[in-house]
Amino acid sequence: MTTPRRHEADVIVVGAGISGLIAARTLLGAGLTPLILEADERVGGRILTEEVMPGLPVELGAQWIGDTHHRMFALAAELGVQTYPQYDEGESSYDLVGSGVMRGNAFQAKFESELGELERVFRLLDELASEVSPEAPWLAPRAAEWDAITAGAWYDAQGLSPVARTLLEICTVGILAVPTVEASFLHLLFTIQTCGVTAELFAESEGGAQTTRFVGGTGEIPKRLAALVSDHIVLNTPVQLIEHTADSVTVHCRGGLIASARRVIVAISPTLAGRIMYDPPLPGVRDQLTQRVPNASAMKAFFIYDEPFWRADGLNGQLISDVGPARMSNDTCLPGDDHGVILLFLEGEQARTYGRMPQEDRRAAMTAELVRHFGDRAARPEFYVDGEWSDRQWTRGCYNANMGPLVWTAYGHALSTPIGAIHWASTDTATFWSAYMEGAVEAGERAAHAVIDELAK
Amino acid sequence: MTTPRRHEADVIVVGAGISGLIAARTLLGAGLTPLILEADERVGGRILTEEVMPGLPVELGAQWIGDTHHRMFALAAELGVQTYPQYDEGESSYDLVGSGVMRGNAFQAKFESELGELERVFRLLDELASEVSPEAPWLAPRAAEWDAITAGAWYDAQGLSPVARTLLEICTVGILAVPTVEASFLHLLFTIQTCGVTAELFAESEGGAQTTRFVGGTGEIPKRLAALVSDHIVLNTPVQLIEHTADSVTVHCRGGLIASARRVIVAISPTLAGRIMYDPPLPGVRDQLTQRVPNASAMKAFFIYDEPFWRADGLNGQLISDVGPARMSNDTCLPGDDHGVILLFLEGEQARTYGRMPQEDRRAAMTAELVRHFGDRAARPEFYVDGEWSDRQWTRGCYNANMGPLVWTAYGHALSTPIGAIHWASTDTATFWSAYMEGAVEAGERAAHAVIDELAK
Numbered sequence: 001m002t003t004p005r006r007h008e009a010d011v012i013v014v015g016a017g018i019s020g021l022i023a024a025r026t027l028l029g030a031g032l033t034p035l036i037l038e039a040d041e042r043v044g045g046r047i048l049t050e051e052v053m054p055g056l057p058v059e060l061g062a063q064w065i066g067d068t069h070h071r072m073f074a075l076a077a078e079l080g081v082q083t084y085p086q087y088d089e090g091e092s093s094y095d096l097v098g099s100g101v102m103r104g105n106a107f108q109a110k111f112e113s114e115l116g117e118l119e120r121v122f123r124l125l126d127e128l129a130s131e132v133s134p135e136a137p138w139l140a141p142r143a144a145e146w147d148a149i150t151a152g153a154w155y156d157a158q159g160l161s162p163v164a165r166t167l168l169e170i171c172t173v174g175i176l177a178v179p180t181v182e183a184s185f186l187h188l189l190f191t192i193q194t195c196g197v198t199a200e201l202f203a204e205s206e207g208g209a210q211t212t213r214f215v216g217g218t219g220e221i222p223k224r225l226a227a228l229v230s231d232h233i234v235l236n237t238p239v240q241l242i243e244h245t246a247d248s249v250t251v252h253c254r255g256g257l258i259a260s261a262r263r264v265i266v267a268i269s270p271t272l273a274g275r276i277m278y279d280p281p282l283p284g285v286r287d288q289l290t291q292r293v294p295n296a297s298a299m300k301a302f303f304i305y306d307e308p309f310w311r312a313d314g315l316n317g318q319l320i321s322d323v324g325p326a327r328m329s330n331d332t333c334l335p336g337d338d339h340g341v342i343l344l345f346l347e348g349e350q351a352r353t354y355g356r357m358p359q360e361d362r363r364a365a366m367t368a369e370l371v372r373h374f375g376d377r378a379a380r381p382e383f384y385v386d387g388e389w390s391d392r393q394w395t396r397g398c399y400n401a402n403m404g405p406l407v408w409t410a411y412g413h414a415l416s417t418p419i420g421a422i423h424w425a426s427t428d429t430a431t432f433w434s435a436y437m438e439g440a441v442e443a444g445e446r447a448a449h450a451v452i453d454e455l456a457k
Numbered sequence: 458m459t460t461p462r463r464h465e466a467d468v469i470v471v472g473a474g475i476s477g478l479i480a481a482r483t484l485l486g487a488g489l490t491p492l493i494l495e496a497d498e499r500v501g502g503r504i505l506t507e508e509v510m511p512g513l514p515v516e517l518g519a520q521w522i523g524d525t526h527h528r529m530f531a532l533a534a535e536l537g538v539q540t541y542p543q544y545d546e547g548e549s550s551y552d553l554v555g556s557g558v559m560r561g562n563a564f565q566a567k568f569e570s571e572l573g574e575l576e577r578v579f580r581l582l583d584e585l586a587s588e589v590s591p592e593a594p595w596l597a598p599r600a601a602e603w604d605a606i607t608a609g610a611w612y613d614a615q616g617l618s619p620v621a622r623t624l625l626e627i628c629t630v631g632i633l634a635v636p637t638v639e640a641s642f643l644h645l646l647f648t649i650q651t652c653g654v655t656a657e658l659f660a661e662s663e664g665g666a667q668t669t670r671f672v673g674g675t676g677e678i679p680k681r682l683a684a685l686v687s688d689h690i691v692l693n694t695p696v697q698l699i700e701h702t703a704d705s706v707t708v709h710c711r712g713g714l715i716a717s718a719r720r721v722i723v724a725i726s727p728t729l730a731g732r733i734m735y736d737p738p739l740p741g742v743r744d745q746l747t748q749r750v751p752n753a754s755a756m757k758a759f760f761i762y763d764e765p766f767w768r769a770d771g772l773n774g775q776l777i778s779d780v781g782p783a784r785m786s787n788d789t790c791l792p793g794d795d796h797g798v799i800l801l802f803l804e805g806e807q808a809r810t811y812g813r814m815p816q817e818d819r820r821a822a823m824t825a826e827l828v829r830h831f832g833d834r835a836a837r838p839e840f841y842v843d844g845e846w847s848d849r850q851w852t853r854g855c856y857n858a859n860m861g862p863l864v865w866t867a868y869g870h871a872l873s874t875p876i877g878a879i880h881w882a883s884t885d886t887a888t889f890w891s892a893y894m895e896g897a898v899e900a901g902e903r904a905a906h907a908v909i910d911e912l913a914k
Contacts, residue, residue, distance in 0.1 A: 148638050150862065153610055181605050181862045238734065240697050241711065254698065254734065271748050275732040277695065277711065284847030285813060288854055291728045294748035352867050356742060390741030397745055404861045405607065405638045410809050 007259040009035035009232070011451055012251050013267055014239050014276075017045020018437055019425040020267030021225040022075075022444030024232055030452045034229065035259055037251065039238035040394040043226040045268075047437070049219030052385050056337055057217030058302045060387030061398065062437050063332075063343075064210035068196060069438040071445075072221075073212075079224040082215035087331045090316035093373040095323055097162045101372055103315070117164035121155075122198040129192040134431040137190040138409045147409040151188040152181035170320060170327045175435075177296030177347040178402045187403035194434045209436065215335075221437070238394070241277045242266075244421045262455060265447045267425035270401050270415065271295055272394070282419055289411035292404065293428070295397025297351040301326070301344045301366055301386035303378070308333050308340030310374045317342055317374075324369035325354045325362060339382070342370065355388040362386070400435035401428040416443075423447040464716040466492035466689070468908055469708050470724055471696050471733075474502020475894055476882040477724030478682040479532075479901030481689055487909045491686065492716055494708065496695035497851040500683040502725075504894070506676030509842050513794055514674030515759045517844030518855065519894050520789075520800075521667035525653060526895040528902075529678075530669075536681040539672035544788045547773035550830040552780055554619045558829055560772070574621035578612075579655040586649040591888040594647040595866045604866040608645040609638035627777060627784045632892075634753030634804040635859045644860035651891045666893065672792075678894070695851070698734045699723075701878045719912060722904045724882035727858050727872065728752055729851070739876055746868035749861065750885070752854025754808040758783070758801045758823055758843035760835070765790050765797030767831045774799055774831075781826035782811045782819060796839070799827065812845040819843070857892035858885040873900075880904040 011027050013020045016038035024034035048061040064086060065072040076083055091104035099107070108115060132140045140146065146154075155168055172180050175191060192198055195209065214220055226233060234257065241252040242264060249264040266273045274290025281287070308331060310317050317331025317340075326344035333341050344366050346354050354362040363384055370378035389398040403412075416429040425447040430439030468484050470477045473495035481491035505518040521543060522529045533540055548561035556564070565572060589597045597603065603611075612625055629637050632648060649655055652666060671677055683690060691714065698709040699721060706721040723730045731747025738744070765788060767774050774788025783801035790798050801823050803811050811819040820841055827835035846855040860869075873886040882904040887896030
């Protein structure tokens with residue numbers, strides 16, 4: 001990894017997240033020379049594995065893959081990264097709408113009818129989502145109607161009990177990382193459809209998005225991918241300006257590096273792509289799109305104990321609650337390690353509220369919540385770490401781009417359509433498991449193949 | 458206006474719109490040396506007067522001031538720019554909810570009850586808006602509730618007749634330039650409150666926001682302001698990077714100019730301010746704010762005729778319609794000039810749909826609409842011109858920043874709060890007539906005085 005002042009390549013890739021790395025590797029495989037320009041001092045983008053104790057990596061960013069993430073399974077196998085299943089034994093712990101803390105079995109018995117409501121909503125969502133093409137959600141027959149209401153307003157109109165409505169909010173915020181009133185209902189349906197069905201999106205169990213983890217940490221994926229293209233990556237090099245013609249680009253970076261190529265693939269989230277200066281300037285529709293796709297607000301916090309003491313109580317480490325700082329948690333222990341690890345998710349309003357507190361204050365609030373659900377031992381972790389993404393200059397929010405009302409229908413077609421020599425990647429532009437690592441691979445491959453086809457002409 | 462490579466000043470101002478020009482003039486008046494860095498080749502920002510025929514300036518950008526725009530009246534007087542009243546005689550022409558084209562008096566007689574509904578909504582809006590402080594809308598007692606619904610959803614819930622609901626949409630989109638489902642209801646109340654009452658915001662007649670125009674064109678204001686600070690403006694100089702400490706800034710521009718100062722006032726719309734790179738990076742809350750304040754979508758189109766032929770028919774040149782490309786128009790003739798000038802407003806969805814068409818197609822669609830309302834002579838203009846703002850690289854949308862659900866409550870406090878040596882201006886940060894020229898003056902003065910106070914310590 002060198003930093004010459006002038007660089008030439010066939011294709012410049014902006015961003016060394018999964019999408020950019022995959023694009024570069026695909027280009028290299030086709031005999032083209034890529035150059036990845038990464039603003040940060042590291043590769044991986046929204047993947048960030050930190051080894052907080054020897055042999056104990058925690059995932060401050062992307063963590064899981066699910067059973068239908070075929071590209072990611074294949075990639076892991078190719079890179080020699082082993083996988084293991086997410087722990088999922090025992091009861092969850094609930095506290096919803098004033099129920100007080102209740103164990104899962106009791107909760108399910110007491111709220112059987114409310115859970116039935118939820119199932120009916122999921123079936124209806126699946127039915128409606130099946131009318132939405134992930135390639136072009138704005139073409140759905142009822143796109144105009146669905147894009148003109150928020151997901152939250154649609155939920156509110158379903159006549160649900162407080163418990164069902166609250167659970168629905170928690171499930172959905174767990175995916176979108178914004179309150180449902182910030183998302184267009186069409187965007188929710190798009191999200192469901194890119195993932196298959198609600199059962200896959202919302203479940204952690206079989207068929208869900210979060211069934212499987214990587215030995216050594218998710219960071220092994222970008223690390224090993226980067227090793228395959230290591231001669232073609234420059235770190236610490238934020239792109240400031242892309243000059244472009246129909247068949248060439250010149251990319252100017254902070255620090256003085258100037259790189260020329262025949263194409264550029266911008267493999268960063270759309271909101272960040274909108275901060276680059278383009279010359280000639282991009283069309284208004286593309287520019288107004290990137291003003292309207294804010295990254296969501298998510299934060300993860302890890303409590304590491306001497307052992308997973310909750311398991312002995314028949315608990316699975318998952319809390320689901322509408323009080324306190326975290327709406328959900330789970331057991332994130334590592335195979336072959338004795339520590340007990342609880343991960344708390346702060347998403348949407350919780351990420352915003354608690355993410356702006358001093359760390360010790362939010363830690364104290366989360367500790368109190370863990371003690372309520374898992375007992376006094378929860379107050380004595382060996383280690384604590386959390387990670388907020390909106391403060392990170394080269395990410396600025398997780399998990400992905402949110403679409404408010406009328407964004408998909410008025411601007412969606414500009415999301416991944418190339419403009420001259422400029423192509424767009426990042427998981428936010430994917431059509432299968434958009435927002436997930438799986439989508440990042442798809443988007444990187446799609447952009448690279450489009451460029452390969454163009455340059456072969 | 459020179460372009461040295463290195464520049465020093467007391468205070469750098471980013472952007473030569475009204476807000477930046479006023480800030481620079483205020484600083485100069487206090488004995489400080491400002492340096493305005495303007496990306497564009499001209500001053501004025503969202504003001505753009507084009508002399509399409511000798512003595513016939515048309516306003517592609519900001520055009521009017523209203524009776525309570527005291528700062529702007531004072532500024533015009535100081536700069537020697539004369540004002541004149543907006544023409545407002547005769548009937549409007551309506552076509553709403555399938556009514557067909559109807560003259561104003563007939564429309565008002567037929568839909569008296571519907572117009573009464575509208576009045577009741579305005580009174581309710583005034584009442585609710587009075588609980589919202591324009592300095593801190595997130596502190597309103599019901600802020601959480603009002604920010605969690607869209608203005609459109611609130612309107613939908615008022616049980617209005619189709620005619621009343623449609624008129625309400627047209628009025629509101631005429632202000633916000635986005636469909637009401639894109640705006641938070643709290644944002645609507647904020648907008649009303651910064652302007653006084655709905656009557657002032659929505660009316661063109663006495664007390665409204667659009668009563669008065671400038672002789673020679675609105676462009677005279679920034680032009681004459683710029684003349685007062687002309688030794689301190691550098692054009693064609695987009696800011697790319699602001700390095701900052703608690704007491705100093707170094708600003709790096711495309712083209713190589715580097716400027717140092719003790720403070721910087723960023724006087725551009727928040728979405729554009731978010732594209733500048735800051736070192737050290739800004740806090741996450743500020744960054745996520747600027748991801749969530751997209752500029753709205755507005756466009757103006759002018760048909761210039763040999764005379765204002767509609768006046769002889771007792772019409773005032775205003776159409777109000779829910780069919781065709783423009784929801785509203787008005788008579789924009791100039792005193793002392795014989796031409797008849799009709800201005801059509803394309804706002805929100807209309808700006809997006811028609812703004813992306815070839816000009817001849819949207820002109821044809823507007824011509825057909827004008828003929829329906831004003832007769833065959835409307836098909837024969839001497840001249841046509843239109844201006845879309847999202848294509849303009851250094852503006853990227855008008856009239857101003859829109860706040861969707863939960864933006865004000867989660868991020869509003871970061872809108873104008875200085876960060877170390879960095880201060881924020883632009884009309885979007887104003888508390889009185891935010892989004893108008895009046896607000897731009899207020900914001901520029903506020904930021905300049907804050908800097909003057911700091912530097913006097």
